[in-house]
Amino acid sequence: MKKIFIGLLIVLVAIQFIHPSKNLSGDTQKDISTLYPMPDSVQVIVNKACADCHSNKTNYPWYSKIQPVDFWLENHVKDGKRHFNFNEFASYRIGKQNKKLEECIEQIKEGEMPLSSYTLIHKEAILTEAEKNILTNWYQKIVDTIHANYPADSLKLKGRNPKPNEAK
Ligand code: HEC
Numbered sequence: 001m002k003k004i005f006i007g008l009l010i011v012l013v014a015i016q017f018i019h020p021s022k023n024l025s026g027d028t029q030k031d032i033s034t035l036y037p038m039p040d041s042v043q044v045i046v047n048k049a050c051a052d053c054h055s056n057k058t059n060y061p062w063y064s065k066i067q068p069v070d071f072w073l074e075n076h077v078k079d080g081k082r083h084f085n086f087n088e089f090a091s092y093r094i095g096k097q098n099k100k101l102e103e104c105i106e107q108i109k110e111g112e113m114p115l116s117s118y119t120l121i122h123k124e125a126i127l128t129e130a131e132k133n134i135l136t137n138w139y140q141k142i143v144d145t146i147h148a149n150y151p152a153d154s155l156k157l158k159g160r161n162p163k164p165n166e167a168k
Contacts, residue, residue: 015071018067019070022074023078024056024057027056027087030087030089030090030091031087031089031090032089032090036142036145038138039138042134042138045131045134046086046135048122049113049125049127050086050114051086052077052118052122053076053080053114053115053118054081054084055085055086055087056088060073061121076115076118084100084103094146094154094155095155095156095157096157098143098147099155101142102139102143104135104139105136105139105140105143108127108132108135108136109132109136114126114127
């Protein structure tokens, strides 16, 4: 028993020296605002509630220095960015832009985003109804603009057929 405990302790100490690379580039050359100007009222909400996981720059809390917290945290950032990145939005094809914005609206309305594990600590990221409306109205306006300018056919995503009961 004692040996197991000491073994665990050694592992715990050892992993303190391993840290995945951080999301700090802050590159905004392809930011969504280069296509669709983002009002300050929207920017403030995105910054506090979404940007840590969906942009090229994360504000790391002090406890990100502690392992295995950092592994867990970095995983969320990587996963979040892979799905959707405000700072890379302008590089998406129009169909993908449309889809991601529609997903944003859905995720916010259903209360799926920001992740509850995030709002547990970042209380300021819990969105009020008014804040949800500001965000979703802005996304909807862009979706409407896209639909007004592109035929429905050109917005279809090719080669991506989510299974009917794909876990979300
Ligand atoms: C703590 C990190 C975190 C925060 C904060 C966060 N997200 Fe996410 N988001 C993720 C992760 C991880 C995924 C992918 C896994 C999943 O869907 O749960 C994701 C998925 C998404 C998706 C789905 C994209 C797809 O391809 O299915 C959208 C849209 C999204 N987030 C929008 C938002 C918006 C808008 C906010 C702010 C209101 C936000 N997220 C806040 C981590 C985060």
